[in-house]
Amino acid sequence: VDDLSHVPSLSTRRRFLGTAGAATLAPLTALADTTIKLPLPGGPDERTITTAFPQKGALILQRTRPPLLETPMEVFDKSVFTPNDQFYVRWHWSGIPSEIDVASFRLTVRGQVNRTLSLSLDEVLALPQMELAAVNQCSGNSRGYFQPRVPGAQWSHGAMGNARWTGVSLKTVLDRAGVKAGAVQVRFSGMDDAVLPDAPKLMKSLDVDHARNGEVMLAYAMNGEQLPLLNGFPLRLIVPGWYSTYWVKTLNDIEVLDQPDTNFWMKTAYTIPDTPHANVQPGETGFKSVPITRMVPRSLITNIKAGDKLQAGAPTPVRGIAFGGDSGVARVDFSSDGGKTWQQAQLGRDEGKYSFRQWQLSFAPTAGAPVLMVRCTSSGGETQPDTPNWNPSGFMRNVVEQTQVVAA
Amino acid sequence: VFRKALRMTLITTAVLASFAAGAQQKLSLKSVTVDLPFGDRTFPDGPGADLATNNCLACHSAGMILNQPALSKAQWHSEVEKMRTAYKAPIDPKDVDPIADYLVKLGQRSK
Numbered sequence: 001v002d003d004l005s006h007v008p009s010l011s012t013r014r015r016f017l018g019t020a021g022a023a024t025l026a027p028l029t030a031l032a033d034t035t036i037k038l039p040l041p042g043g044p045d046e047r048t049i050t051t052a053f054p055q056k057g058a059l060i061l062q063r064t065r066p067p068l069l070e071t072p073m074e075v076f077d078k079s080v081f082t083p084n085d086q087f088y089v090r091w092h093w094s095g096i097p098s099e100i101d102v103a104s105f106r107l108t109v110r111g112q113v114n115r116t117l118s119l120s121l122d123e124v125l126a127l128p129q130m131e132l133a134a135v136n137q138c139s140g141n142s143r144g145y146f147q148p149r150v151p152g153a154q155w156s157h158g159a160m161g162n163a164r165w166t167g168v169s170l171k172t173v174l175d176r177a178g179v180k181a182g183a184v185q186v187r188f189s190g191m192d193d194a195v196l197p198d199a200p201k202l203m204k205s206l207d208v209d210h211a212r213n214g215e216v217m218l219a220y221a222m223n224g225e226q227l228p229l230l231n232g233f234p235l236r237l238i239v240p241g242w243y244s245t246y247w248v249k250t251l252n253d254i255e256v257l258d259q260p261d262t263n264f265w266m267k268t269a270y271t272i273p274d275t276p277h278a279n280v281q282p283g284e285t286g287f288k289s290v291p292i293t294r295m296v297p298r299s300l301i302t303n304i305k306a307g308d309k310l311q312a313g314a315p316t317p318v319r320g321i322a323f324g325g326d327s328g329v330a331r332v333d334f335s336s337d338g339g340k341t342w343q344q345a346q347l348g349r350d351e352g353k354y355s356f357r358q359w360q361l362s363f364a365p366t367a368g369a370p371v372l373m374v375r376c377t378s379s380g381g382e383t384q385p386d387t388p389n390w391n392p393s394g395f396m397r398n399v400v401e402q403t404q405v406v407a408a
Numbered sequence: 409v410f411r412k413a414l415r416m417t418l419i420t421t422a423v424l425a426s427f428a429a430g431a432q433q434k435l436s437l438k439s440v441t442v443d444l445p446f447g448d449r450t451f452p453d454g455p456g457a458d459l460a461t462n463n464c465l466a467c468h469s470a471g472m473i474l475n476q477p478a479l480s481k482a483q484w485h486s487e488v489e490k491m492r493t494a495y496k497a498p499i500d501p502k503d504v505d506p507i508a509d510y511l512v513k514l515g516q517r518s519k
Contacts, residue, residue: 042477055440100440102438103439120476153472199495226438233440
């Protein structure tokens with residue numbers, strides 16, 4: 001099963017050849033850029049594959065400024081860990097620091113603490129080190145598949161990635177400052193700023209017990225290297241099992257609060273209906289909203305895409321990735337008949353409960369236009385639902401996805 | 409006995425190797441300077457195009473809007489209003505409606 005990390009590149013090659021073919025029809029001004037079509041219902045479906053961003057390789061361009069860059073699905077087919085240079089990127093404000101000097105950078109810890117800290121990176125690196133693998137996923141990953149469509153970044157499934165994060169436990173840092181009795185939440189903010197005066201600076205908060213659970217960490221490395229600036233260099237908050245909105249980038253300020261945080265990014269933005277699967281009817285109003293928090297199980301096929309032509313009856317390898325949300329992957333099931341019958345997949349190496357887990361099996365496609373489906377059940381006992389959720393922000397999609405192919 | 413000794417040696421080697429790997433992971437971080445692209449896509453001509461250009465592009469590039477699906481007038485109105493009130497874009501309240509009209513038409517263009 002470890003052989004999952006070694007992957008034949010036939011489908012990837014075909015895809016790249018396909019995009020290269022499209023590029024030759026594009027105007028010459030596009031130069032080296034190629035394009036990709038994302039199967040978003042109703043379009044627009046065409047996106048540029050960009051290599052224009054510092055420390056980043058080929059990514060799907062969703063927005064240039066501030067950058068929204070999506071990881072192409074074939075990247076997830078190659079490895080359970082997403083390479084840093086193809087790890088997706090999402091910023092809210094365009095005031096992104098263009099220069100970070102490791103000698104002068106300071107992390108401040110203040111508020112309801114016994115000692116205000118101003119830590120240099122050398123001091124952070126000298127603290128006891130920890131490491132864990134964890135999926136970072138945007139709350140709005142796959143928003144482009146919501147029907148009816150909703151405004152926001154029109155992501156396909158690649159606003160996520162999995163990395164091995166190295167750094168220090170947030171608990172270690174908070175303990176050095178000494179959290180006062182009566183502390184309620186811990187608020188995090190980074191070096192990015194809005195370009196307009198009075199616009200709300202991005203700040204996110206966790207309950208103090210969550211912040212001190214020993215798993216929430218400050219990462220100074222991903223996959224063994226310092227973070228690309230666009231992924232949060234020099235420090236990023238890692239909140240295993242929770243959506244990326246909490247994973248504050250270029251983190252330089254930690255404030256311990258004695259009141260619940262009611263800033264815009266906690267109270268208004270990144271809220272979901274307080275209903276099962278964050279689901280409401282399109283047009284519904286008056287529902288209670290709560291901050292989005294933990295992730296839910298998902299699974300995707302990475303080596304076969306919609307419309308691919310397969311040989312009917314021939315043993316066909318199918319594989320992909322799954323994750324449990326805030327717990328591990330208990331099982332992955334696959335269907336090649338639109339969900340009528342299911343086959344249990346073989347799981348790849350367990351890299352930890354917050355990591356992607358690879359899965360694979362072999363099946364014989366039935367002639368026609370079979371619908372392939374994959375379904376993850378988490379070790380917490382949650383199974384992906386058969387029907388898609390809907391909410392006005394396009395958050396928390398985790399329906400069992402369908403991939404229709406052609407078999408002859 | 410030999411097998412046992414061999415196994416002990418292997419375990420010892422593995423432990424030493426993991427300590428060595430741990431030591432190597434004390435990274436030294438290097439300062440970074442980046443130059444981020446600004447975005448050069450523009451809005452198609454039409455009534456309201458100048459308003460969209462002048463009011464939307466201070467905070468984000470045009471691609472954000474050009475990649476949106478066809479949205480209703482009510483949805484676009486609420487988006488522009490959110491930019492004005494929540495995100496403090498200096499949009500004249502009387503321009504919200506014509507900008508929303510332009511964005512609705514933009515969504516209806518052939519894709």
